[in-house]
Amino acid sequence: MTDTTAVENDGAVLTHARAALWQAVCDRDEYAAGQAVFTALDAGAAVEDVLLDVVAGVQHKVGREWAADRFTVAQEHAATAIHDRVIAAMAHRVPPAPPREPAGTVTVACVDGEWHALPARLLAEVLRHRGHRVDFLGAQVPTPHLIAHLHRTAPDVVALSSSLPVRLPDAHSAITAVQALGIPVLVGGAAFGDDGRHARLLGADAWAPDARAAADLLARGLPRPVPGAIRQRVDDLPHLIDQEYSLVLRGKRQLVRDTLAGLEERLPAMRAYTEAQRERTAEDVAHIVDFLSCALYADDSRLFTGFLDWTGDILEARRVPARVLDPGLALLQDLLKDFPRSLDFLTRGRAVLAARTAPARVPEPGAPA
Incomplete structure (x- = not known):
């Protein structure tokens, strides 16, 4: 099989999986949803592709349907819950790659007040399958509790997710507090702008537009911040x-x-x-x-x-x-x-x-x- 044929076959598998998962979500059928992704995996699709091109792709469509008033809030929540359980089932069915020492440990969390946890969950699973040790804390993590956790676990990197711009002040507090421990912070999500401008404003060490880009950044490594210098730079928002x-x-x-x-x-x-x-x-x-x-x-x-x-x-x-x-x-x-x-x-x-x-x-x- 040529490389071109393999790519076309992979594309067809993912396209079929998206259609099947979408139908399962519309029918609120969790078991059919699991079958849609397992069939793709059995056909040779990569876990990362299924997570990001199938599950995330269907979730984005759910959001568009809600915005267009073709899905209710309850339907959107049901779809998100199905996707969350499908991701968990995938994690137990396909073991992640063995942790690689250079890959390091990553703590993945949503900033305080951020309830949209699915993007962070997808990132956590992508990083696991790339060989990272991942500590996933989920939605709505208050900064004091995050810092107390980091004191106990000492990860190499913290990845913070936020979809809502109204959480930017909370994100700023979390970024500054984590960097004060000498731990670099990678941020992502719609709150930080489609070009990362708000990530730069708040002094994050890195920003990524999606989970693949985030994993690629971490593969190259992030330097550890100097706590004192970071605090002086991040806290300087003169317009306030x-x-x-x-x-x-x-x-x-x-x-x-x-x-x-x-x-x-x-x-x-x-x-x-x-x-x-x-x-x-x-x-x-x-x-x-x-x-x-x-x-x-x-x-x-x-x-x-x-x-x-x-x-x-x-x-x-x-x-x-x-x-x-x-x-x-x-x-x-x-x-x-x-x-x-x-x-x-x-x-x-x-x-x-x-x-x-x-x-x-x-x-x-x-x-x-």
Whole structure:
């Protein structure tokens, strides 16, 4: 068999496995899901390819289906649970490569407040099959508990995962604390930006866009940080001197209350809301404040505008116009009128929403399109 034929066969096996796993997830059939991946493994597919090209690929599709309002939250959670059990079954069915001394020990964990553990779990399994000794701590690991664990275990590297940008301040605390022990930190996940810009801002020793890239980085080795030098560099975020981040974060509860009160005054229909509708509206306003505060922490308006654009997509998929967000943003501008960076980010956010609803320009006859 030629190399080209082998690649084509592998591709066909993985394609078939993705289709079978997707159907199993849609049917909520855990046993069929296991059969889909085991069939691929029996056909010669590599464990890493099944983990990343099949399981992760189907999980990404689940996320897209939820965003498009074709999957409920319950269906998304059920799919994630099936994938988690399939990964565990694979780990017991296909033993990892024997640990290699140069590969070292890696502690894999999600930052405090991060519940999306599947990306970290996939990384842990990839690293095991590449010969690393892996200590997987799972979701939502408070930094003090992480540090206490590292004192006992002394790994060579810590890999931190975060999908939500609102966890960046927690990630920063964890990165700094781990480096203070002289342990290098590799980070990954959507929270750190698609180009790793937030990883660099927070002083991580390395960033990887996916599990394969992370494993490749660790194979080349990461130098151990000098604790004192790292602390001086990481803690220097001069834009925080204006205290906008701290004040917005501490004032979140009052900002939400005042915004809800303002919305009731400006939008009389809100006065007829049920208690459940009021709670949902309060949650939405709280999310807006959360993303505004994390954008202030990173001094990156894209965190805020990107969140609003994504939220607009979610709303419109559910047949709710994105412009419903604008009155709340306008009220927050009034409440934060003495906060220059906040006003700038809110103005940019409103512009993003306005651009979504602006009518398309129709060129006049004879004018260039």
